[in-house]
Amino acid sequence: MRLLPLVLALSLAAATASGVPTVLRTVTDVPTAVSSSSDALFCDSWRLSVETANAGPWRAIPARCADFVGDYMEGPRYASDSAVAAADSLAFASGAMAAAGAGAAKPAWVFDIDETLLTNAPYYAVNGWGSQEFNETSFDEWVDAAKAPALPSSLKLYNELQQLGFHVILLTGRSEFQRNSTEANLLFAGYKSWEKLILRQPSDIGKTAVLYKSERRAAMEAEGFKILGNSGDQWSDLLGTPMATRSFKLPNPMYFIS
Amino acid sequence: MRLLPLVLALSLAAATASGVPTVLRTVTDVPTAVSSSSDALFCDSWRLSVETANAGPWRAIPARCADFVGDYMEGPRYASDSAVAAADSLAFASGAMAAAGAGAAKPAWVFDIDETLLTNAPYYAVNGWGSQEFNETSFDEWVDAAKAPALPSSLKLYNELQQLGFHVILLTGRSEFQRNSTEANLLFAGYKSWEKLILRQPSDIGKTAVLYKSERRAAMEAEGFKILGNSGDQWSDLLGTPMATRSFKLPNPMYFIS
Numbered sequence: 001m002r003l004l005p006l007v008l009a010l011s012l013a014a015a016t017a018s019g020v021p022t023v024l025r026t027v028t029d030v031p032t033a034v035s036s037s038s039d040a041l042f043c044d045s046w047r048l049s050v051e052t053a054n055a056g057p058w059r060a061i062p063a064r065c066a067d068f069v070g071d072y073m074e075g076p077r078y079a080s081d082s083a084v085a086a087a088d089s090l091a092f093a094s095g096a097m098a099a100a101g102a103g104a105a106k107p108a109w110v111f112d113i114d115e116t117l118l119t120n121a122p123y124y125a126v127n128g129w130g131s132q133e134f135n136e137t138s139f140d141e142w143v144d145a146a147k148a149p150a151l152p153s154s155l156k157l158y159n160e161l162q163q164l165g166f167h168v169i170l171l172t173g174r175s176e177f178q179r180n181s182t183e184a185n186l187l188f189a190g191y192k193s194w195e196k197l198i199l200r201q202p203s204d205i206g207k208t209a210v211l212y213k214s215e216r217r218a219a220m221e222a223e224g225f226k227i228l229g230n231s232g233d234q235w236s237d238l239l240g241t242p243m244a245t246r247s248f249k250l251p252n253p254m255y256f257i258s
Numbered sequence: 259m260r261l262l263p264l265v266l267a268l269s270l271a272a273a274t275a276s277g278v279p280t281v282l283r284t285v286t287d288v289p290t291a292v293s294s295s296s297d298a299l300f301c302d303s304w305r306l307s308v309e310t311a312n313a314g315p316w317r318a319i320p321a322r323c324a325d326f327v328g329d330y331m332e333g334p335r336y337a338s339d340s341a342v343a344a345a346d347s348l349a350f351a352s353g354a355m356a357a358a359g360a361g362a363a364k365p366a367w368v369f370d371i372d373e374t375l376l377t378n379a380p381y382y383a384v385n386g387w388g389s390q391e392f393n394e395t396s397f398d399e400w401v402d403a404a405k406a407p408a409l410p411s412s413l414k415l416y417n418e419l420q421q422l423g424f425h426v427i428l429l430t431g432r433s434e435f436q437r438n439s440t441e442a443n444l445l446f447a448g449y450k451s452w453e454k455l456i457l458r459q460p461s462d463i464g465k466t467a468v469l470y471k472s473e474r475r476a477a478m479e480a481e482g483f484k485i486l487g488n489s490g491d492q493w494s495d496l497l498g499t500p501m502a503t504r505s506f507k508l509p510n511p512m513y514f515i516s
Contacts, residue, residue, distance in 0.1 A: 037338055044335070045342040052309050052507040054346040077302070080295055084303040088312040249310040 043068035047253045053235045058256045066131040069253050073121050073129065079152070081251045086153035089229060089248045090160055096228045096245060097164050105226035108195070109161050110217065110244060112232035113172040113182065115252045117158065118148040118189055130254035143178055146185035154231070154250070155190050167195040167225060171216055171237075173209055173257065175200045209257050214240030301326035305511045311493045316514045324389040327511050331379050331387065337410070339509040344411035347487060347506045348418055354486045354503060355422050363484035366453070367419050368475065368502060370490035371430040371440065373510045375416065376406040376447055388512035401432065404439045408447035412489070412508070416449060425453040425483060429474055429495075431467055431515065433458045467515050472498030 037045075043065035049055040061069055072078055093109070100107050111117055123142045124130060142148070162168060174182055176199045183197065204212045213236070217227055221242055230237065230244035233252035238244070295303075301323035307313040319327055330336055351367070358365050369375055381400045382388060400406070420426060432440055434457045441455065462470045471494065475485055479500055488495065488502035491510035496502070 037334075041334055041338045042342075045338040048306070048309060048339050048509070049342045049346055051306060052343075054343050054506050056346065056350060056504065076295075076299055080299045080303040081306050084300075084307045085310075085312050088307055088314065092314060246314065248312050251306070 039064050039068060047072070050253055050256070051249065051251060055256075057258050060132075061130040061253065063131060065253075066129050069129040069131075070125065072253060074125070078121075078251060082151055083153040085231075085248050085250050086157040089157055089231060089246075092246050093161055093164055093166065093229055097166070100226065100228065103226075106167050106224055107165065108167040108169055108220060108225035108227050110169050110171050110220070110227055110230040110232075111154070111158070112234070112237045113170055113174065113186075114148075115151075115233035115254070116231055116237070116250050117151065117154050117170070117191060118185060119151045120148055122148070124254050134255070140178075143174065143185075144181050146181045146188055148185055148189065150189035150191070151250075157231075158191060161229075162193070166228070168193075169195050169220060169225070170197045171213055172197070172199055173212070175205075176202070209234065209236035210240045213237060214242070217242050217244075297322050297326060305330070308511055308514070309507065309509060313514075315516055318391075319388040319511065321389060323511075324387050327387040327389075328383065330511060332383070336379075336509060340409055341411040343489075343506050343508050344415040347415055347489060347504075350504050351419055351422055351424065351487055355424070358484065358486065361484075364425050364482055365423065366425040366427055366478060366483040366485050367487040368427050368429050368478070368485055368489070369412070369416070370492070370495045371428060371432065371444075372406075373409075373491035373512070374489055374495070374508050375409065375412050375428070375449060376443060377409045378406055380406070382512050392513070398436075401436055401443075402439050404443035404446055406443050406447065408449070409508075413448050415489075419487075420451070424486070426451075427453050427478060427483070428455045429471055430455070430457055431470070433463075434460070467492065467494035468498045471495060472500070475500050475502075 043062065046055070046062055046065060047068075050058070097107060114120055120139075120142065123139065127135070127138070158168065170186075172182065179197065179199055182199070186194075186197075198216050200207075200212060207215075217230075217240075220227060227242070227244040229246055229248065231248045231250060232238050233250040234257045235249065236257050238247035238249065301320070304313070304320055304323060305326075308316070355365060372378055378397075378400065381397065385393070385396070416426065428444075430440065437455070437457055440457070444452075444455075456474050458470060465473075475488075475498075478485060485500070485502040487504055487506065489506045489508060490496050491508040492515045493507065494515050496505035496507065
């Protein structure tokens with residue numbers, strides 16, 4: 001789409017006389033079948049489809065993309081993508097806090113935990129990067145060990161938001177029985193304090209993440225919090241009513257939760 | 259987030275004995291300042307932030323990313339990303355049409371036009387790929403010329419959806435005075451027929467795209483269409499009430515429209 005554009009800005013160079021090209025270029029043609037693309041090209045496009053939610057629900061990464069996902073997670077791209085998401089978040093947060101002023105509602109920021117504050121990359125590195133069947137037993141052992149590192153850009157953002165005066169609320173799909181190990185892991189990773197840590201209660205079992213998390217956001221608003229920002233690696237962390245003023249999607253090419 | 263995972267699937271290899279890693283790896287550290295990254299790394303992360311809407315409103319591509327955006331648009335990545343979006347769309351469409359059956363509502367698919375059905379890459383190639391100030395005069399001349407090529411994967415999807423029995427409705431931010439050139443361009447690019455082509459009326463001037471397009475989707479539903487799918491390159495093509503059952507974000511790193 002085009003028109004009423006906000007594309008004004010830098011004006012680095014003068015436009016050509018008319019600005020209309022005289023020689024038409026054609027768009028690089030699409031592979032006849034997507035599956036005939038190289039793995040690198042296909043897997044990068046698959047990753048974008050996941051991050052934009054185009055892919056819809058999915059149960060495992062494509063078999064041909066296991067090496068790609070590993071390289072992405074362990075190389076500079078995951079760190080860079082996460083850092084830009086954090087920079088976007090902070091840019092919004094500063095302005096939003098200034099605009100909110102000393103109003104009645106308590107300005108809040110909601111964070112998911114896994115693949116948002118903490119990274120489970122060390123677990124997935126030895127479990128096929130999302131290509132293997134999910135093993136709840138071994139993942140629960142990993143959670144119990146409480147050794148997941150912080151996603152560095154999220155820890156930095158977290159501290160910056162607290163300095164700005166945000167009430168930080170943690171809303172996770174982990175269950176209440178994992179509260180102790182979750183708190184221990186957050187402290188281990190460098191997260192020092194939070195307004196509240198909300199975990200799934202027995203009555204939440206079987207609810208989608210969208211429903212469970214939306215219900216909890218509604219409860220926060222009823223308690224007088226104004227949810228200005230929300231950070232999560234799944235769209236199910238972010239969508240549903242009520243939504244935060246702005247939502248920030250962190251990268252996660254390893255798994256999908258509805 | 260983690261738990262109640264849908265990550266079951268391929269089970270390519272047996273899990274390690276416990277599945278829990280004994281040696282903890284650390285996540286690649288984030289650049290101290292995002293701006294100190296290489297252009298390639300930064301611009302790719304910036305592009306992801308645009309595609310996920312993390313970036314929020316923006317007025318021009320970062321100056322350092324003009325070459326990156328040009329390479330992306332003219333190389334295989336734009337074609338590949340578009341093709342995967344189309345494949346996602348078709349996968350959903352087939353199932354949705356089967357599920358809808360011969361019900362009362364007319365199954366519809368809404369398409370945006372610019373950077374969705376048609377590509378303006380030939381125009382932006384000689385206008386700085388989004389780094390220059392938007393020139394409404396020269397862009398309107400380009401629209402009048404009616405020579406924008408089809409985005410190949412969208413043309414293929416379009417024909418497939420019509421064969422499946424979808425009512426295809428075109429909803430564009432272009433204005434009513436551009437109807438003739440828009441129809442001529444669509445035909446030139448290979449789009450043969452559509453249920454309706456909706457352009458901005460004088461009463462729509464000044465409305466955001468989200469408002470204008472949501473109003474038109476509501477009108478479609480009142481007319482008995484069930485909007486199963488919606489394809490657009492801007493989140494403002496897709497968000498707002500009512501939304502399609504599934505929305506598909508096509509790539510566009512060149513400009514933003516609110």
